[in-house]
Amino acid sequence: xxxxxxxxxxxxxxxxxxxxxxxVFGYPGGAVLPIxxxxxxxxxxxxxxxRHEQGATHMAEGYARSTGKCGVVLxxxxxxxxxxxxxxxxxxxxxxxxxxxxxxxxxxxxxxxxFQECDTVGITRPCTKHNYLVxxxxxxxxxxxxxxxxxTHGRPGPxxxxxxxxxxxxxxxxxxxxxxxxxxYRPKVKPDQNAIRxxxxxxxxxKRPVLYxxxxxxxxxxxxxxxxxxxxxxxxxxxxxxxxxxGAYPASGKNWLGMLGMHxxxxxxxxxxxxxxxxxxxxxxxxxxTGRLNAxxxxxxxxxxxxxxxxxxxxxxxxIPVVGDVAHALEDMIRVWKSKSLSxxxxxxxxxxxxxxxxxxxxxxxxxxxxxxxxxQYAIERLYELTKHMDTYITTEVGQHQMWAAQFYKFEDxxxxxxxxxxxxxxxxxxxxxxxxxxxxxSLVIDIxxxxxxxxxxxxxxxxxxxxxPVKIFILNNQYMGMVRQWQQLLHGNRLSExxxxxxxDFVKLAxxxxxxxxxxxxxxxxDGKIKQMIETPHPVIFDCRVASLANCFPMIPSxxxxxxxxxxxxxxxxxxxxxxxxxxxxxx
Amino acid sequence: MNVLQAAxxxxxxxxxxxxxxxxxxxxxxxxxxxxxxxxxxxLFSGRGYNIDSLTVSETQHEKHVSRIxxxxxxxxxxxxxxxxxxxRMVPVHSVADLTVQGQAITRELAMVKVAGTGEKRVEALxxxxxxxxxxxxxxxxSFIFEITGKSDKVEQFISLMVPLGLVEVARxxxxxxxxxxxxxxx
Numbered sequence: 001x002x003x004x005x006x007x008x009x010x011x012x013x014x015x016x017x018x019x020x021x022x023x024v025f026g027y028p029g030g031a032v033l034p035i036x037x038x039x040x041x042x043x044x045x046x047x048x049x050x051r052h053e054q055g056a057t058h059m060a061e062g063y064a065r066s067t068g069k070c071g072v073v074l075x076x077x078x079x080x081x082x083x084x085x086x087x088x089x090x091x092x093x094x095x096x097x098x099x100x101x102x103x104x105x106x107x108x109x110x111x112x113x114x115f116q117e118c119d120t121v122g123i124t125r126p127c128t129k130h131n132y133l134v135x136x137x138x139x140x141x142x143x144x145x146x147x148x149x150x151x152t153h154g155r156p157g158p159x160x161x162x163x164x165x166x167x168x169x170x171x172x173x174x175x176x177x178x179x180x181x182x183x184x185y186r187p188k189v190k191p192d193q194n195a196i197r198x199x200x201x202x203x204x205x206x207k208r209p210v211l212y213x214x215x216x217x218x219x220x221x222x223x224x225x226x227x228x229x230x231x232x233x234x235x236x237x238x239x240x241x242x243x244x245x246x247g248a249y250p251a252s253g254k255n256w257l258g259m260l261g262m263h264x265x266x267x268x269x270x271x272x273x274x275x276x277x278x279x280x281x282x283x284x285x286x287x288x289x290t291g292r293l294n295a296x297x298x299x300x301x302x303x304x305x306x307x308x309x310x311x312x313x314x315x316x317x318x319x320i321p322v323v324g325d326v327a328h329a330l331e332d333m334i335r336v337w338k339s340k341s342l343s344x345x346x347x348x349x350x351x352x353x354x355x356x357x358x359x360x361x362x363x364x365x366x367x368x369x370x371x372x373x374x375x376x377q378y379a380i381e382r383l384y385e386l387t388k389h390m391d392t393y394i395t396t397e398v399g400q401h402q403m404w405a406a407q408f409y410k411f412e413d414x415x416x417x418x419x420x421x422x423x424x425x426x427x428x429x430x431x432x433x434x435x436x437x438x439x440x441x442x443s444l445v446i447d448i449x450x451x452x453x454x455x456x457x458x459x460x461x462x463x464x465x466x467x468x469x470p471v472k473i474f475i476l477n478n479q480y481m482g483m484v485r486q487w488q489q490l491l492h493g494n495r496l497s498e499x500x501x502x503x504x505x506d507f508v509k510l511a512x513x514x515x516x517x518x519x520x521x522x523x524x525x526x527x528d529g530k531i532k533q534m535i536e537t538p539h540p541v542i543f544d545c546r547v548a549s550l551a552n553c554f555p556m557i558p559s560x561x562x563x564x565x566x567x568x569x570x571x572x573x574x575x576x577x578x579x580x581x582x583x584x585x586x587x588x589x
Numbered sequence: 590m591n592v593l594q595a596a597x598x599x600x601x602x603x604x605x606x607x608x609x610x611x612x613x614x615x616x617x618x619x620x621x622x623x624x625x626x627x628x629x630x631x632l633f634s635g636r637g638y639n640i641d642s643l644t645v646s647e648t649q650h651e652k653h654v655s656r657i658x659x660x661x662x663x664x665x666x667x668x669x670x671x672x673x674x675x676x677r678m679v680p681v682h683s684v685a686d687l688t689v690q691g692q693a694i695t696r697e698l699a700m701v702k703v704a705g706t707g708e709k710r711v712e713a714l715x716x717x718x719x720x721x722x723x724x725x726x727x728x729x730x731s732f733i734f735e736i737t738g739k740s741d742k743v744e745q746f747i748s749l750m751v752p753l754g755l756v757e758v759a760r761x762x763x764x765x766x767x768x769x770x771x772x773x774x775x
Contacts, residue, residue, distance in 0.1 A: 122627070125627060125628060125631055126631055126635050129679065130678075130679040130680075131624075150679055155677075182679060183620065184620065184680070184681075184682045308677060309673045309676065309677065310670065310673035310674045310676070312673070313666060313669065313670070314670055317666075
């Protein structure tokens with residue numbers, strides 16, 4: 001049919017439209033001009049012009065994580081592609097579905113060190129789930145649809161499609177997305193029923209069970225969160241979550257222990273350490289979670305539900321692996337639990353909950369209030385209290401503010417919390433907020449930021465202004481790279497090497513220079529009023545919240561220590577801070 | 590049920606102080622597309638796994654399917670992890686651990702150039718006969734032998750040639766296949 005013949009650039013736009021893509025985050029350049037020419041001549045796909053390609057990738061991540069859809073990025077060859085590498089790696093580490101289209105020099109110039117040429121597929125091979133170089137325009141449509149299939153099926157991840165300029169100009173056949181899947185890639189989503197039965201039986205026999213959930217629950221979709229809540233209600237098992245899994249179970253739920261791990265809650269980490277059955281759902285025993293591996297939850301049998309078989313037994317040996325999608329696994333577990341009318345030992349569970357309540361009484365997030373200086377914890381508490389009734393999405397950068405946000409902001413629903421967990425990318429939050437706001441124009445989107453992180457991608461404020469995206473950048477400004485400083489205090493004799501934020505910009509003037517609103521607050525008494533002012537402002541806002549400069553983030557499992565060796569906040573004397581980590585721990589990150 | 594399920598215990602009970610290093614032969618069926626070998630090698634270098642030997646060739650031309658045979662070494666847990674990491678790659682169809690499956694035949698081919706005269710030359714030829722190595726090139730002062738067999742046989746033959754005037758060795762690396770009527774899952 002004549003109608004299915006079109007140019008490569010037309011194929012790209014047609015494929016995006018057929019995949020239901022509404023927004024593409026990108027930046028033009030020589031090697032993608034034919035595609036940009038097509039963007040100009042159509043209206044189905046809206047292009048968001050970023051200021052730096054890294055910004056485009058984080059926007060796509062925020063967009064993807066807040067909607068459950070695939071984020072799409074379009075960048076040019078050479079520097080366009082290399083600038084996208086950080087965001088691609090971030091998406092790989094946090095399992096975010098993303099398709100990144102990169103322009104490439106014409107096929108006959110590949111390998112010639114042409115202008116703006118780089119080996120994109122070579123560079124992105126280890127930081128994508130899969131990548132393609134399209135050498136024939138007749139393969140383009142299939143590869144594009146396949147890219148979306150690979151990015152969104154199984155454990156999600158970023159996929160790069162590198163398209164040489166001559167392929168964009170060439171005329172070829174278009175095929176629709178129907179029935180396009182990968183030739184051989186068929187991730188297993190339905191778990192083995194024997195494993196499910198074994199898992200359920202082990203849970204039913206538990207005396208001190210704990211649920212340890214992760215980003216896999218969020219990635220599996222909202223059904224998974226519903227089923228998780230149902231399973232918790234059914235069994236009354238205490239539940240904790242990783243940084244990436246916050247919101248899957250509501251923070252107001254009575255079984256909620258709070259986040260676990262290095263800066264997790266005392267009760268969550270103690271429950272992990274002392275449990276007899278651990279049910280890991282969609283988490284991966286990351287080193288921020290486990291602490292010292294050979295002292296990790298020594299007395300427990302472990303169940304691990306994960307869609308990626310390579311996550312199983314990678315660092316922690318488990319007793320019952322369940323390979324499959326979280327929602328499918330939970331559905332099966334609930335069905336088996338109900339059909340056998342199982343229940344946990346009431347007496348043992350009462351004792352377990354009593355013990356947990358004892359740990360909760362430690363009140364591990366306690367901090368010294370101050371009437372003159374804004375404590376960073378207080379700032380987040382107030383931000384939460386003043387925004388909790390609203391339709392709010394939170395993103396963060398990376399560092400102390402990120403951990404305080406995770407500790408003090410309470411999430412009730414999945415997809416409301418966007419943060420860079422695996423890669424720990426400073427500069428993630430601002431562009432991610434822009435991406436989230438693009439997907440949810442009417443919602444309140446706040447980037448809880450640090451003064452150092454925010455400067456890494458601050459240029460994207462310009463994008464927010466251009467597209468009238470009223471993101472709120474709430475900077476906990478302590479004039480330090482706080483987490484770096486905290487580690488220098490813990491590990492390096494308080495020698496604060498290069499962790500002071502010298503020559504910070506005036507954030508209020510910076511906001512004004514970008515054409516948005518700047519607010520500064522340095523008194524606890526003014527905080528509520530100014531946060532309200534920020535919320536009510538219908539424009540992008542940079543909020544410079546001047547907080548106590550030397551506050552540290554506790555509780556903390558020092559590196560190389562076990563879950564039951566946490567440093568608590570208030571009661572850490574300075575000398576103990578200096579000796580909390582031994583020589584072996586110092587070698588770790 | 591999964592093989593892994595048979596092994597109970599948690600991290601606490603394992604004794605990490607004496608991990609036993611094992612050598613395994615893995616057969617990997619992949620789409621023969623550009624970059625697939627780089628992907629596999631990149632996995633090994635990126636995650637710090639060892640490659641002792643690697644061979645690759647297209648085995649089904651119409652389907653563009655290649656077979657990669659990798660000899661790798663590591664602890665039992667690392668070997669299982671390597672297998673799973675290979676399996677999650679998009680162009681990988683299937684992975685078989687020939688060492689775990691047992692009953693596998695592995696072979697390697699080497700071409701061995703030996704130069705010398707007199708008694709050494711005669712001895713080289715005699716040993717080649719004993720090892721069933723074929724002479725594929727001969728001159729008045731040199732031979733090239735072709736030897737096929739398990740790696741240790743090839744290894745031994747080469748070491749015997751050292752005092753007899755070994756000049757150069759070219760080895761293909763290991764190829765492996767399981768015994769019996771069944772083929773490998775594609």
